[in-house]
Amino acid sequence: MGPSTTPDPARPRFPTAGLDADAIRAELVARRDHDVRWDEGRTFGLVFDGGEEVRAVAEDAARLFLHENALSTAAFPSLAGIQSDLCAWTADLLHGPDGAAGFVTSGGTESILCAVEAARERARTERDVHEPELVLAESAHAAFHKGAHLFGLRTCVVPVLADRTPDLDAMADAVTDRTALVVASAPQYPQGVVDPVADIAALADRVGASCHVDACMGGYVLPFAALEEPDRWGSPPWDLGVDGVTSISADLHKLGYAPKGVSVLLHRSRALRRHQTFDFDGWLGGRYVTPNLQGTRSGLPMAAAWAVVRHLGIDGYRRLVRTTLEAADRIRAGVQAVDGLEVPGDPRHHLLSITSSDPTLDVFAVGDALAARGWHHDRQGPPDGLHLTVSNGNAPVVDAWLADLVDAVDEVRAGGADRVAGGGAYSTLE
Numbered sequence: 001m002g003p004s005t006t007p008d009p010a011r012p013r014f015p016t017a018g019l020d021a022d023a024i025r026a027e028l029v030a031r032r033d034h035d036v037r038w039d040e041g042r043t044f045g046l047v048f049d050g051g052e053e054v055r056a057v058a059e060d061a062a063r064l065f066l067h068e069n070a071l072s073t074a075a076f077p078s079l080a081g082i083q084s085d086l087c088a089w090t091a092d093l094l095h096g097p098d099g100a101a102g103f104v105t106s107g108g109t110e111s112i113l114c115a116v117e118a119a120r121e122r123a124r125t126e127r128d129v130h131e132p133e134l135v136l137a138e139s140a141h142a143a144f145h146k147g148a149h150l151f152g153l154r155t156c157v158v159p160v161l162a163d164r165t166p167d168l169d170a171m172a173d174a175v176t177d178r179t180a181l182v183v184a185s186a187p188q189y190p191q192g193v194v195d196p197v198a199d200i201a202a203l204a205d206r207v208g209a210s211c212h213v214d215a216c217m218g219g220y221v222l223p224f225a226a227l228e229e230p231d232r233w234g235s236p237p238w239d240l241g242v243d244g245v246t247s248i249s250a251d252l253h254k255l256g257y258a259p260k261g262v263s264v265l266l267h268r269s270r271a272l273r274r275h276q277t278f279d280f281d282g283w284l285g286g287r288y289v290t291p292n293l294q295g296t297r298s299g300l301p302m303a304a305a306w307a308v309v310r311h312l313g314i315d316g317y318r319r320l321v322r323t324t325l326e327a328a329d330r331i332r333a334g335v336q337a338v339d340g341l342e343v344p345g346d347p348r349h350h351l352l353s354i355t356s357s358d359p360t361l362d363v364f365a366v367g368d369a370l371a372a373r374g375w376h377h378d379r380q381g382p383p384d385g386l387h388l389t390v391s392n393g394n395a396p397v398v399d400a401w402l403a404d405l406v407d408a409v410d411e412v413r414a415g416g417a418d419r420v421a422g423g424g425a426y427s428t429l430e
């Protein structure tokens with residue numbers, strides 16, 4: 001096929017004349033008109049707002065590091081230091097042993113992809129595994145399936161029990177000599193429950209496989225929750241303090257309250273981390289060494305994250321976590337008080353889902369009725385459920401949300417609202 005001679009008249013043309021800064025700003029501001037109002041606490045997920053002061057600290061650091069490139073930490077030693085501070089601080093928080101080492105990535109997905117790849121490399125070099133398998137529960141994040149797909153591992157998916165934790169008997173059966181990686185989540189995303197990490201790590205250890213703990217959501221919450229209210233919000237050991245856990249991911253751009261584009265992936269040792277890095281010396285452009293999947297790498301996210309962590313400290317995170325988890329407790333109690341709605345599992349932290357216990361009540365229709373009232377919830381399932389990741393920004397509006405939830409259920413029961421078809425949680429691909 002040759003090039004089309006008649007360009008599609010509807011396709012925007014590359015602009016000829018430039019536009020001045022004020023006009024550009026006005027257009028961008030206008031384009032945001034129909035976005036969800038995260039700054040009013042109206043999204044339960046997607047954006048995590050640490051408040052005005054935290055935002056200001058992040059924005060100032062972001063402006064300073066907007067143009068820097070972490071591809072070369074030799075040219076930008078500032079970024080080498082920022083990255084190693086973030087890794088060391090996180091290792092301190094997550095009981096990393098001496099020698100624990102990591103890298104900053106662009107997010108939870110990239111941290112998980114790198115962990116999958118590192119586990120595959122380790123299984124090949126240490127145990128001669130050439131048809132590697134990844135053992136995970138059906139509750140583990142979809143990014144592990146993406147990693148298996150990209151890096152050529154076969155997935156062995158095990159079911160969850162009624163409490164939404166993995167079926168350990170099924171997991172034990174699935175772990176074999178071919179297993180490269182076994183996954184535990186702290187907590188898992190769909191229902192917010194923390195997996196029995198020590199049991200899962202022991203299964204991996206038995207065959208010499210890696211065990212990754214996905215603490216993308218919990219990494220900057222659970223440690224502070226346990227300090228605040230050990231009985232109410234504590235969990236059995238779940239981090240690098242557990243024998244057999246070889247790597248862990250924690251997302252600064254979620255409840256770390258940094259802007260998007262930053263996560264930490266830690267390995268138990270430098271030797272394990274070595275499986276993650278790519279070092280190629282056969283290119284006319286020179287030796288090419290990268291720690292993760294990126295090449296050119298913005299300095300902005302890691303600098304903004306560094307500033308936010310340094311600004312908050314343990315004291316600041318404890319305050320944000322208390323506000324968040326008290327809000328989540330009130331939300332759970334409020335949902336459970338609504339006839340026909342349930343919170344599956346026994347989540348104790350900031351994630352939960354809402355399902356219907358009444359076959360005549362369509363929870364997606366409830367979600368649509370909430371959306372009509374300006375609240376954003378991702379749909380999930382099976383079973384059909386609405387997702388909530390509660391964070392600091394939601395705390396001031398919990399009562400308003402609960403009142404609208406009751407109204408939304410009444411409207412659906414009265415037959416005034418139908419579910420909108422389709423509506424997957426994430427991007428539509430055109």
Ligand SMILES: *Cc1c(COP(=O)(O)O)cnc(C)c1O
Pocket residue numbers: 107108109110112141143185187188189214215216217251
């Ligand atoms: C968000 C999340 C991920 C993926 O992280 P991204 O930052 O969205 O790429 C992985 N695991 C869990 C439990 C998560 O909540």
